Amino acid sequence: MSEAQEILRIKNLKVGVDDKEILHGVDLVIREGETHVLMGPNGAGKSTLGNALMGNPKYAVTEGSAIYKGKDLLEMETNERASEGLFLSFQNPIEVPGVTLSNFVRSSMESCGVKLSLWNFKKEAKKQMEVLQMDPAYLDRDLNVGFSGGEKKKAEIFQLLMLHPALAILDETDSGLDVDAVKTVSTGVEEYQKSQNGALLIITHSTRILDALHVDYTHVLVDGRIAATGGAELIDRINSEGFEQFGR
């Protein structure tokens, strides 16, 4: 098997919030089309990694490097990272009154270099919404306003499918969802894996979303450090034995 092209290489990344260091040096390499799972107990710094990679100004990178598609990711504005194909699905998607999901996604797509006529946009949007069992009426609703937890997460995955990023970071996308919603969201993620050959970094502390997904690598993050890396089999070990074994 020939090595796929490397997309992201993180080296010794240290990240702090409000002068408190959360990540104490993380290394990670993600190649095209690979699915990585990042697990770990609450407070380990999982979301910190996702936010730092996307450039959330609240998270300060104090040391280390992140090379994305050959470029210094840390030098790029958040929107540049997005238009270069990096995507972060939010744990708590923000409500934006007065901006419809449809207008927002179209603007985002244009920023990311995809221009579709309104007709083709609607066609594509409806197709992806069908995968996610979303009512197309959501397109005309204000972004996340009055959406239930599950609807918000579906809307995030909908955007993922519309934007075709090269690497998607899913931050606790399965948290707070009922069994059916997890299944639907997981179907959407699978669609991204298979049809779009997208790479994934799935941040989660449960494993329900992973049941139906192909996983290449699993990393366990404990106290701001990657304590273990393995294949999909590591997930089962965590499920049966918990995180204790990794030094907690």
Place this chain on the structure above:
Amino acid sequence: MKEKTFVDDINRSVYDVRDEEKDAYRIKQGLTEEIVLKISEEKHDPEWMREFRLKCLKIYNEIQVPDWGPSIEGLNMDDIATYVRANTDMKGSWEEVPEDIKETFERLGIPQAERESLAGVGAQYDSELVYHNVRKEVEEQGVIYTDFESALIGPYAEMVREHFMKLVPPTDHKFAALHGAVWSGGSFVYVPPGVKVEIPLQSYFRLNAKGAGQFEHTLIIVDEGADLHFIEGCSAPKYNVANLHAGCVELFVGKNARLRYSTIENWSKNMYNLNTKRAIAAEGATVEWVSGSFGSHVSYLYPMTILNGEGSHTEFTGITFAGEGQNLDTGLKVVHNAPNTTSFVNTRSISKGGGCATTRSSIVVNANAKGSKSSVSCESLMIDDISRSDTIPAMDIRTDECDIGHEASIGRISDDAVFYLMSRGLSEEEAKAMIVSGFADKVSKELPLEYAVEMNNLIRLEMVGSIG
């Protein structure tokens, strides 16, 4: 590259082009009896109007400048020319309007809007109208839409005299008196009983002259069961001396009639906008105000509805955007003066770059207004931490049998929201503009499409350069 396009789309220069003031008639600056008489003479006023002007001047000199709002110290009436007339009379076709003036209005999109979506247009340039035209179909419905000067001497002279400054008397406040003394230009509209005007009429006010004032008078009478949407737009190029706008709008809405009055105001930032607007609603009538305030250095603007007939209704939807160097004091007043009257108020204010936006609301429910309802909602958004936003509600309720609600919220644009939108590819500027447009959406939705677009463009224009 992306950002460049974003800035180019909305170019302030369309508003900022100044025409040369060549061959214009310009009255000497200041405010004296001699000047008022001279304006009256230039305008061939009827006798009663000349006397009315002098009476107003007297009242003006007796009333103090308001001391409860933004400072108007930078406004010195001795420096203001109250009457400037371009070297043209009013035309009924754009072809005949002098080239430079026509070009200005074309840049502002007025002739195009007229062709596409308006039933009639009046275009005022400095103190007088330079263009006025009404669609034949609308004229045939019996709708009267003329410049104010023609109305004063035409077949509706008596009706005009009966209503002129009766709703806004010159004693109301200092700048109402000033208006009465030096007013010129504006429009008169009469919609006969039962006539529904399907598409809007529009007046556009352009103040080109430096150091001048504009004092147009708009009088609209919508008779029983009739229906009208009237739009006004205003703009001016920027100068480094003060300009003054003290217009007056009086709206009489008859039994079961409906009037919607929409304004997009984009005065330049050296303008003192001291405008007075008032409507009176008869039984079962509806008055709807839609108001977008973007321009001016200082504004005092509180459209008022008097719900004078049983079951009458008013709605006010307003947005104010105060940027750097602007102090915009806007709001509304409603007087419930009959049983079962209703008012519904929804305002949005945005302040940025050190701008100050104040929203004042005044709801009065008289003892006779039993069964009335009022709902007021005022929301403010501050873009940065050097800007200011205030909400000042006043309520005077004189009966227990009514249902009154008020809610206000003041917030800042959230970093989380900006980051969220940026994470999907929007630049910081675009993200903020989108949040602000969304915040204003409830108001823009009330406007006809073309104006909603203009309003969104103005918001984007104001947001550009807000970074760093």
